[in-house]
Amino acid sequence: MPHPIEAAGLVKNYGSFRAVDGVTFEVRDGECFGMLGPNGAGKSTTIKMIACTSPVSAGALRVGGFDVATQAREVKRVLGIVPQEDNLDEDLPVRQNLEVYARYFGIAKREAMPRIEESLALFQLSEKAEAKIDDLSGGMKRRLVIARALVHEPRILVLDEPTTGLDPQARHLVWQKLRLLKSRGVTMLLTTHYMDEAAHLCDRLVIMHRGQILTEGNPHSLIAEHVGEAVLELRMEAHERAPLLAEVHGVPGVDVEEVEGMVYVYGAPEAARRIADQISDPSLAFLRPGNLEDVFLRLTGRGLLD
Numbered sequence: 108m109p110h111p112i113e114a115a116g117l118v119k120n121y122g123s124f125r126a127v128d129g130v131t132f133e134v135r136d137g138e139c140f141g142m143l144g145p146n147g148a149g150k151s152t153t154i155k156m157i158a159c160t161s162p163v164s165a166g167a168l169r170v171g172g173f174d175v176a177t178q179a180r181e182v183k184r185v186l187g188i189v190p191q192e193d194n195l196d197e198d199l200p201v202r203q204n205l206e207v208y209a210r211y212f213g214i215a216k217r218e219a220m221p222r223i224e225e226s227l228a229l230f231q232l233s234e235k236a237e238a239k240i241d242d243l244s245g246g247m248k249r250r251l252v253i254a255r256a257l258v259h260e261p262r263i264l265v266l267d268e269p270t271t272g273l274d275p276q277a278r279h280l281v282w283q284k285l286r287l288l289k290s291r292g293v294t295m296l297l298t299t300h301y302m303d304e305a306a307h308l309c310d311r312l313v314i315m316h317r318g319q320i321l322t323e324g325n326p327h328s329l330i331a332e333h334v335g336e337a338v339l340e341l342r343m344e345a346h347e348r349a350p351l352l353a354e355v356h357g358v359p360g361v362d363v364e365e366v367e368g369m370v371y372v373y374g375a376p377e378a379a380r381r382i383a384d385q386i387s388d389p390s391l392a393f394l395r396p397g398n399l400e401d402v403f404l405r406l407t408g409r410g411l412l413d
Contacts, residue, residue: 109172110135111185111263111294112157116166119152119318126152128318129166134263139285139295141305141312143399145407148315150298151191154267157296158188171262184212187261191268193248195240201251202227202236205258212259219258226254230284246277253281257288264288265296270304282307302400316407326399333405334397335360339372339379342391351382364405373397373405 112134119127127149134140142150155161157170159179168175171185195204202223209219227233230250235243243251249269256264266285270278278301285308289295299305305312306326313323322329341348348370355361361375372379379394386392 109169111171112140112296113169114153114166115168117153117156117163117168118165119149119156119161120164126318127156130313130315130318130320132313132320132323134294134296135311137289137292137294138310139289139297139308141309142296142298142315143300143302143305143312143403144315147317148407149318150315151267153315154265154296154298157182157265158186159183184259185262187256187259187264189253189256189264189266189269191271193252195248195251195255197240200237200239201232201243204240204251205255208255209258214259222258222260226257229257229287230254231280244277246273246280249273249277250281250284253284261293263294263296267298268300269297270299270301278304302398302403306399314403314406321406322402329402330397330399334401335374335376336397337376337379338395338397338401339383340393340395341370341372341382342368342393343370351385354378354382371401373401 110133114133115131117127117130118125130149130153142153144150152161156163156168156175159175159182163176170182173181173185175182196207199207205223205226206216206219209223224233227236230253232247232251232254235247240248253266253269270281273281282304285295297305297308309326311323311325312329313320315321322333324332341351352363352370352372355363355372355375355378358375358378361378362373364371364373372382383392383394
């Protein structure tokens with residue numbers, strides 16, 4: 108069986124601007140695959156090509172074994188799409204939003220209704236089945252958009268920033284339901300700006316920047332490769348931190364990054380602990396585990412791009 112999503116040398120041009128520049132990746136059956144990157148990295152453009160809403164400029168892209176260039180109808184049957192924006196029909200109550208969506212796929216009502224009730228129950232929306240869309244909270248709307256994407260039982264679920272704007276309780280509920288779907292064999296492609304979300308959900312991920320893939324791997328291996336076990340943050344003047352940093356100067360595998368008034372020390376957990384122990388004021392030194400956000404910022408930079 109082919110992988111659910113296979114991209115090789117994928118390119119997307121908008122006139123003279125190249126939004127996606129020759130990316131190659133595959134999404135394996137039953138995994139959650141993440142695409143991270145700053146705004147403008149090419150994530151949403153890639154999703155548009157996967158969803159057959161934007162044509163491929165060059166390269167090859169197959170979804171569910173189908174070529175997006177020639178088999179768009181077949182691709183759309185195997186895909187469930189959760190867009191960034193809530194695009195629910197505000198003139199219809201909750202259940203009817205799902206009923207109308209089922210009709211797009213030619214699903215008979217007797218077949219659609221059990222699926223709809225199951226999706227509503229899964230996302231804790233059964234009691235809101237007759238409610239107006241305007242009466243739902245932001246978290247309920249996002250859960251309904253995900254529930255809608257499952258009505259036709261897609262093989263692949265594409266989630267474009269599914270929890271943006273949600274409070275922590277709503278985000279964790281969505282994570283719980285997505286983990287349940289993955290346990291049932293649903294393959295997922297996820298884009299997010301929340302690094303903790305990617306670390307919680309993704310089996311593998313890529314980090315994109317300016318239309319290209321910078322790195323690929325599982326979250327733990329990427330942290331180990333690019334950051335290390337521990338990160339030391341120093342909030343000290345240059346003359347105060349210089350004697351401390353001399354301890355790690357020239358040590359193989361150690362990297363020091365200076366960002367305005369902050370200094371980050373990567374790759375030397377034992378030395379970092381010794382430095383932290385020498386500083387009595389906890390506001391000046393903070394030793395913590397490395398995380399996916401460190402990887403993201405080290406690879407894509409800390410400045411704003413838009």
